[in-house]
Amino acid sequence: MTSKILLVTGDAAESLEVFYPYQRLREEGYQVDIAAPSKKRLQFVVHDFVEGFDTYTEKPGYTWPADVALADVDPADYVALVIPGGRAPEYLRNDPDVQRIAQHFFAADKPVAQICHGPLITAAAGVLDGRRTSAYPALAPDIKAAGAEFVDGEAVVDGVVVSARAWPDHPAWLRAFIEVLRTKAPLA
Numbered sequence: 001m002t003s004k005i006l007l008v009t010g011d012a013a014e015s016l017e018v019f020y021p022y023q024r025l026r027e028e029g030y031q032v033d034i035a036a037p038s039k040k041r042l043q044f045v046v047h048d049f050v051e052g053f054d055t056y057t058e059k060p061g062y063t064w065p066a067d068v069a070l071a072d073v074d075p076a077d078y079v080a081l082v083i084p085g086g087r088a089p090e091y092l093r094n095d096p097d098v099q100r101i102a103q104h105f106f107a108a109d110k111p112v113a114q115i116c117h118g119p120l121i122t123a124a125a126g127v128l129d130g131r132r133t134s135a136y137p138a139l140a141p142d143i144k145a146a147g148a149e150f151v152d153g154e155a156v157v158d159g160v161v162v163s164a165r166a167w168p169d170h171p172a173w174l175r176a177f178i179e180v181l182r183t184k185a186p187l188a
Contacts, residue, residue, distance in 0.1 A: 002031040003188045006078040008070070008098060008121070010036045014086035015044040015061030016167040017115050021082045024174050029187050032082075035073050036066035037095065045086055047166070055138070058087075070097035075104035079185035082177075085116020085136060085166065093124035102127055111160045111184050113177040119143060119163065132156055134163040160184050 005025055009018055018034070025032050036042055044061035075081075081101065083089065092098045102125035105112050114122060119135040120142060122128050129147030134156040143150040154169035155162060155176040162180055164173035 003029075003079045003185060004031045004033060004077060005080045005082060006073065006075065006101070007032055007034050007082040007084065008036075008092065008101060009034060009042065009066075009084050009086075010088040010092050011043050012058075012087035013042070013044050013084050014047050014116060014167060016046070016170070017084035017086060017118075018044055018064070019062070020167065020170045021084065021113060021174060021177075024178075025082070025181075028178060028181070030079075030181075033067040033078070034064065035068045035070050035101075037070055037092070039066050039069045039072075041065050047086065070095060070101065073097065073101055075101045075108075078105075078110075080111040080113070080181060081105040083112070083114040083118035083121050085118050087117070089117040089120040093121045099125040106161075109160055109184075111162070111177065111180045113162045113173065115164045115169070115173060116166045119146075119148075122146075123148070131161065132158040133161065134165050134169075136166055 046059045046061040047056040050057050106127035116136045123146035132149045134153045140150040155172035162177040
C-alpha cells in the first residue's frame with residue numbers, strides 16, 4: 001500500500017507552492033492527492049516580486065485537476081498534510097471540511113507542511129495556539145492573533161509541523177518536511 005499525502009488547495013493557489021511539494025513528494029515515493037472544494041480543473045497563479053512594488057504581483061499560472069472534493073476526504077486515509085499558499089487559503093479557511101481536515105492532522109500528530117498564506121487555514125481551524133510557525137511575513141499579526149509565535153524563517157519545525165515564508169524557501173522547507181516524514185510517516 002502506498003503512503004498517501006493530502007495537499008489541500010483551490011483556485012488562485014500559488015503554482016510553485018502546489019507543484020514543488022506535489023512533485024517532490026511523489027519523487028520520494030508518496031502518493032499525493034490534491035483536494036479542493038470540488039473535483040474540477042483548478043486555476044493556479046504565479047506570485048512574483050517586482051522591483052518598485054510594495055507587495056507581490058499576481059499573474060495566471062498553471063491549471064491542474066483536483067483528485068477529490070474536500071467533503072469526500074477521509075483524513076484518516078492520509079499520513080501527512082500539505083497546505084500551499086497563494087490566495088486559496090483566504091477562502092478555504094472558512095470551509096468546515098478544510099477545518100475538519102486540519103484539525104484531524106493536528107489532533108493525530110501527523111506531519112503538516114504549510115507555507116506562505118497556508119497558515120490562514122490552520123489558524124482558522126484553531127490549531128496554531130501555542131505553536132511556532134513561519135508564514136508570509138504580512139501574516140505575522142494573523143499568526144499572533146491565532147495564539148502562535150510568528151518566526152521569520154525558511155524552514156521552521158515545531159514538532160511535526162514544518163512551515164516556511166514563500167516559494168523561495170522551498171529547498172529548506174521540503175528538506176525539513178521530508179526528514180519529519182521519514183521519522184513519523186515512512187513509506188509503507
